[in-house]
Amino acid sequence: MLHIVNKSPFQNDSFISxxxxxxxxxxxxxxxxxxxxxxxxxxxxxxxxxxKVIALQSDVSARGIDxxxxxxxxxxxxxxxxxxxxxxxxxxxxx
Amino acid sequence: MPSMDVNGSAVEVDEEGYLSDINDWNRDIASALxxxxxxxxxxSHWEVIDFLREYYDEYQIAPAxxxxxxxxxxxxxxxKGNSKYLYELFPYGPAKQACxxxxxxxxxxxx
Amino acid sequence: MSEIKKxxxxxxxxxxxxxxxxxxxxxxxxxxxxxxxxxxxxxxxxVFQIKKDQNTEGSGLKNFSPTYNALGDYDxxxxxxxxxxxxxxxxxxxxxxxxxxxxEDDDWAEKSSISLVSxxxxxxxxxxxxxxxxF
Numbered sequence: 341m342l343h344i345v346n347k348s349p350f351q352n353d354s355f356i357s358x359x360x361x362x363x364x365x366x367x368x369x370x371x372x373x374x375x376x377x378x379x380x381x382x383x384x385x386x387x388x389x390x391x392k393v394i395a396l397q398s399d400v401s402a403r404g405i406d407x408x409x410x411x412x413x414x415x416x417x418x419x420x421x422x423x424x425x426x427x428x429x430x431x432x433x434x435x
Numbered sequence: 436m437p438s439m440d441v442n443g444s445a446v447e448v449d450e451e452g453y454l455s456d457i458n459d460w461n462r463d464i465a466s467a468l469x470x471x472x473x474x475x476x477x478x479s480h481w482e483v484i485d486f487l488r489e490y491y492d493e494y495q496i497a498p499a500x501x502x503x504x505x506x507x508x509x510x511x512x513x514x515k516g517n518s519k520y521l522y523e524l525f526p527y528g529p530a531k532q533a534c535x536x537x538x539x540x541x542x543x544x545x546x
Numbered sequence: 547m548s549e550i551k552k553x554x555x556x557x558x559x560x561x562x563x564x565x566x567x568x569x570x571x572x573x574x575x576x577x578x579x580x581x582x583x584x585x586x587x588x589x590x591x592x593v594f595q596i597k598k599d600q601n602t603e604g605s606g607l608k609n610f611s612p613t614y615n616a617l618g619d620y621d622x623x624x625x626x627x628x629x630x631x632x633x634x635x636x637x638x639x640x641x642x643x644x645x646x647x648x649x650e651d652d653d654w655a656e657k658s659s660i661s662l663v664s665x666x667x668x669x670x671x672x673x674x675x676x677x678x679x680x681f
């Protein structure tokens with residue numbers, strides 16, 4: 341299953357709740373302000389280990405945090421985003 | 436969208452005559468815009484227009500007239516960094532008119 | 547001349563995700579024409595507004611972060627960043643843009659506009675202001 345988070349983890353609990361409910365086998369894609377969840381050393385960074393976490397490259401770069409990402413977070417471009425949606429049987433957006 | 440004719444090709448402008456796309460700008464368009472403002476462009480005008488474009492390039496805004504005056508004074512000398520000099524070049528407001536001719540949006544803080 | 551008031555702008559939202567950051571910046575620039583005592587606070591996700599290295603080329607958004615560098619020209623040079631907010635996000639002052647101004651009273655020496663302050667100091671700044679504009 342693919343989970344998509346587009347809100348800052350510091351503004352509401354979408355990311356934390358998503359990670360609490362995501363199966364280990366699932367993938368969590370961070371887009372828009374959701375990419376802030378991928379920061380290394382933040383007070384939500386511990387949650388990143390609970391599932392595979394991927395962030396959208398262009399949203400990461402727009403916010404200037406390329407060099408601030410936690411280890412293990414992968415990046416995808418828009419084409420990769422489409423592939424993720426196509427390859428997963430279901431998608432849940434944590435708006 | 437309104438447009439204006441420059442050397443036979445149409446250039447898109449907004450209701451107030453500002454260029455719709457800053458990337459469309461060139462010196463011919465500047466001259467055409469100056470004509471609509473009834474400003475005859477001299478080297479002194481170009482100096483201010485070029486300065487504004489550089490400022491926009493760096494900060495992504497057109498400066499308010501107070502900021503422009505101070506910055507021009509620093510870059511081009513005190514005799515040019517005052518509103519009298521700038522209003523002589525652009526009688527209807529240096530920031531507003533020079534921005535329009537320079538293809539920039541209306542200055543932020545222009546009131 | 548009317549009396550000078552202390553304005554404080556409280557910026558708590560990340561750029562791009564919502565329009566608050568850009569709106570606040572425009573209000574600050576417009577308000578700068580009125581010769582008031584202006585302070586800017588960046589706290590919570592607002593600290594991301596002045597994160598360095600923003601590059602929007604791949605996203606089609608307008609990168610308005612360079613405009614924060616113009617604040618010094620507008621005599622907006624009292625910028626306070628909350629320490630707790632940076633720490634919660636794994637950031638330090640080094641992650642932020644170097645916002646500076648030229649001090650007219652000190653032979654135009656270039657000085658930093660940014661002060662790193664605690665939540666307690668932010669509270670005092672809010673208490674000390676005449677007008678609070680929150681974005």
